[in-house]
Amino acid sequence: MSHAYDTFETLRQQNAVLRETVALNSGIQLAAWFNKHDTVTVKSNHHTLSLYVADGYESYHKTPGGWKNGGGPDRFCLMPKESESSWDIRDDLSFVHLYCTDEHLREIGEKIWDKSPASIALDEKTFASDPKITTLYRQFLLGCDWQQPANQLTLSTASTLLLTHLVQHYSSVQWKLPVVTGGLSPYVLRNTLAYIDANLSQPLTLDELAQQAALSEYHFARMFRQSMGRAPHQYVMQQRLEKAKALVLANELPLTEIALACGFSSASHFSNRFKVATGFTPSQLRATIA
Structure with a gap:
């Protein structure tokens, strides 16, 4: 399964340096980036989880009240589908992106609740902290070689755990009218x-x-x-x-x-x-x- 991710393509056209990327069997894509002295505006056809690996103290996000910073190692940003955000990267920033689609979230929702949600809307987050997210990406995403096929299972498992955490703690869910059949989900x-x-x-x-x-x-x-x-x-x-x-x-x-x-x-x-x-x-x- 393959998917064209807008944010990935946008960053490739900017000053951002792509250090590593891998497309998982599920269609989720991971990308490790470095950026500095760059301004970027993204509006995507997908969801993006941005994980700050190193530096990022001089990363600014445009808000109605002006440019605000708050980045640093282990901070994360969550940019839902169709949200538009502008960034001013004034100094070193190393970060990892996880790109996924509505279908990925729906599959996660079915696993969590054993029924299919009509839609899952992720909350937009900027410069947030969450120890669970930090542990998952530090130990699993950064702890193995992305290009080794044998590590696909580790990367896929970590990505699923990250999305499960986002759906459980940073989303709102709309349900279809229940169809009571007593059958399997x-x-x-x-x-x-x-x-x-x-x-x-x-x-x-x-x-x-x-x-x-x-x-x-x-x-x-x-x-x-x-x-x-x-x-x-x-x-x-x-x-x-x-x-x-x-x-x-x-x-x-x-x-x-x-x-x-x-x-x-x-x-x-x-x-x-x-x-x-x-x-x-x-x-x-x-x-x-x-």
């Missing part, structure tokens, strides 16, 4: 279905799926049926057969390999299930397209 359902699709070759169990949703087997099975209109084992079998049918029609793999790839323990089990679902055995269906 949108976030848990998406993850569960993706996990099933990625592991159709494995002997999926109810316990395994329930663990993915952090629920007991009983509650998971009941809530899954509410969400999908069928029991977990029925849905899994449907997905296995749909994948098998596509592979049979592609006519590229031996039927025994297809059976294993779709989670069937034997060729005969695969053939029997396939015929019940389609009216043909796999070999019969393949023969019709030969």
